[in-house]
Amino acid sequence: MSSLIKVGSAINLMIKIILPVCLILAGAAGWSYFKSKQVKMKRKPHRTPAIVVDTISMKPGNYKSFVQVMGTVMPDRQIILKSKVSGEVVSISPGFVQGGVMKKGETLLTLEDSDYRIEVQKAKSALDKAFSSLAIEKGSQMIAKEELKLINEASQSVVKGTDLALRKPQLIQAKAEVNRARADLEKAKLNLSRTKVIVPFNALILERQVNIGSLVTLQGIIATLVDVDTYRVEALVPPDRLAALRISETKGSDAIIHSQYSNQIWHGKVVRTTGKMTSKSRMAGVIIIVPDPLGLKRKGNTPQLLLDDYVDVRISGKTLENVFSLPRFILRDGNTVWVYHSGVLEIKKVSLAWKEDGRVFVKSGISSGDLLITSDLPAPVKGMALQRASGDHP
Numbered sequence: 001m002s003s004l005i006k007v008g009s010a011i012n013l014m015i016k017i018i019l020p021v022c023l024i025l026a027g028a029a030g031w032s033y034f035k036s037k038q039v040k041m042k043r044k045p046h047r048t049p050a051i052v053v054d055t056i057s058m059k060p061g062n063y064k065s066f067v068q069v070m071g072t073v074m075p076d077r078q079i080i081l082k083s084k085v086s087g088e089v090v091s092i093s094p095g096f097v098q099g100g101v102m103k104k105g106e107t108l109l110t111l112e113d114s115d116y117r118i119e120v121q122k123a124k125s126a127l128d129k130a131f132s133s134l135a136i137e138k139g140s141q142m143i144a145k146e147e148l149k150l151i152n153e154a155s156q157s158v159v160k161g162t163d164l165a166l167r168k169p170q171l172i173q174a175k176a177e178v179n180r181a182r183a184d185l186e187k188a189k190l191n192l193s194r195t196k197v198i199v200p201f202n203a204l205i206l207e208r209q210v211n212i213g214s215l216v217t218l219q220g221i222i223a224t225l226v227d228v229d230t231y232r233v234e235a236l237v238p239p240d241r242l243a244a245l246r247i248s249e250t251k252g253s254d255a256i257i258h259s260q261y262s263n264q265i266w267h268g269k270v271v272r273t274t275g276k277m278t279s280k281s282r283m284a285g286v287i288i289i290v291p292d293p294l295g296l297k298r299k300g301n302t303p304q305l306l307l308d309d310y311v312d313v314r315i316s317g318k319t320l321e322n323v324f325s326l327p328r329f330i331l332r333d334g335n336t337v338w339v340y341h342s343g344v345l346e347i348k349k350v351s352l353a354w355k356e357d358g359r360v361f362v363k364s365g366i367s368s369g370d371l372l373i374t375s376d377l378p379a380p381v382k383g384m385a386l387q388r389a390s391g392d393h394p
Contacts, residue, residue, distance in 0.1 A: 050385040055340050055371040058324050063361060065244055065317035065354045071235030071257070073309045076289065077201070077227035083216045084194045087111030092212055100205045101228060101294065108197040108223070111216060116192040123185035130174070130181040137174040197222060204228045204294070206307075231293040231305055233257055233268060235313045236283035244317035244354075245270055245286070255288045257305070258312045264303040266290050270315060288313065323353045324362040330374050331360050338373040338380060339366070345377070345384045 091110040095102045102108065207224040210216060233255075237245070246253040252269040259266075267290070274285030295302035305311075330337060331350075339346040350365030366372070371388070 050343065050387040051375075051377065052387050052389050053340060053373045053375040053377070054389050055373055056326070056330075058326070058366055058370045058372055059368055060322050060324055063320045063323060063325055065320050065361070066356055067237060067241045067244060067315040067317055068357050069235045069237050069313050069315065071233040071288065071311055071313045073290075073293075073305055073307050073311060074232050074234055075226040075307060076230045076232040078206070079200070079225050081108075081197070081200075081222045081225055083111070083197065083218065083220045083222055085111065085116070085191050086218045086220070087113070087115075087195060087216060089210050089212050089214045089216060092210075096205060096208060096223070098205055098208050101296070102199045102203055102205065104199055104201050104203075106199045108199055109210065110197075111195040113192055113195040116188065116195055119188040120185065120192050123181065123188040127178070127181035127185050130178040134171075134174040134178050137171050141168070141171055199225070201225075202228050202296075226307070228294050228296065229291065231290045231307070233288040233290060233311060233313060234274065235286050235288060235315075236278060236281065237286050237315075239277065239282070239284045241317070242273070242284055242286075245315060246318075247272060247286070252289075254316045256314045257288070257290060258314070259303070259305065259309055260311070261306075261309070262303040266293060266305055286315075288315075317354075320353050320361050320363075322363075324366055325359055326362065326372060327374070328355070328358050328360050330372055332380075337362075337366060338377065340371040340373055340386055340388060343386055345373070345380060345382060345386055347380065347382050 088111060089109050090112050093102065093106060093108055095106070096108050203225040204227075205223055206226050209221045209223055216222065235255075247270050249271050252271050255268045255270055257266040257268055258264075268288040270286050271289050272287045274287060277284050290305060292298065293305035295304060326337075332338060332347075334349065335352060336347050336349050339348055348365050348370075350362045352360055353363035354361040373386075375389075377384075
């Protein structure tokens with residue numbers, strides 16, 4: 001009986017030890033089975049997406065450079081017209097008004113000329129008297145010569161005729177009187193002609209100082225006139241741009257003048273510099289001559305170039321040979337450009353030949369066929385991946 005009890009105790013002990021071990025082994029086998037069936041996820045390496053950019057292809061060429069500046073319209077010739085004689089104004093030309101334009105040779109006004117006509121008549125009478133005195137003196141000289149001849153024939157000795165005996169000084173005096181009377185007549189006629197004030201050139205009446213009934217004195221101011229055949233524009237140019245301009249009285253650089261008050265343009269030429277720089281802006285002054293500024297020789301109702309107008313001036317410069325022209329906005333900091341090359345970014349430093357509003361001209365640093373990037377890049381780094389936009393061709 002006791003042996004049976006011992007056997008049962010041994011069996012219970014084995015069950016308590018073996019059963020947990022079996023359960024643990026079964027759990028481990030189950031975990032291994034499900035682990036082997038688990039789907040494995042493979043991580044792919046991270047790739048930065050390529051940025052899509054727009055490009056333009058570069059090709060060298062020859063280009064005309066321009067200098068864009070501002071200028072002020074000024075008269076090329078301006079005078080204050082003064083009277084050469086005195087008198088009362090008796091008539092005035094209808095064109096003699098402020099802002100009026102008169103042609104060369106037209107009569108501006110007429111002064112009362114009675115006194116000057118009288119002076120001409122007196123000078124004529126004096127000249128006639130001088131001619132009469134000269135004729136009488138010539139006759140007296142002939143008589144003196146004949147008397148001297150008779151004296152020599154009647155006497156055995158020869159009497160020499162002196163200048164005084166032959167009345168040579170008297171003849172010289174008579175001729176001088178004729179010349180003086182002739183000069184007085186010319187002066188009287190000249191003063192008479194000056195009672196008509198003539199326009200000395202094609203002129204714009206800038207100011208008028210007299211009217212009918214005004215008493216004009218000698219050297220009295222009549223008007224301020226401006227020559228309308230040419231105006232000049234004084235433009236301010238950066239000193240480093242002067243070398244690009246052709247400055248000559250006959251073959252100066254062409255200039256296009258555009259006023260801000262109309263769409264009309266005028267053409268001029270750079271003829272000279274002012275010879276100085278402005279004290280504040282340190283700009284060099286150049287003079288541009290503009291022919292026919294009022295459009296008097298052109299047909300139709302054309303606007304006039306106004307004095308003291310502030311105008312835009314576009315001056316033709318020298319020809320740039322074998323350079324690349326590109327929009328100014330694609331020139332990056334430090335005179336660099338972004339170039340698309342085989343799907344990556346290249347950054348090239350360039351050397352500039354010229355700058356203008358909106359464009360720059362590159363003389364070195366890029367090559368023909370280079371694809372310059374026109375798009376903006378948030379953080380450009382050399383070698384970053386790029387992709388050209390669809391339809392973008394060299």
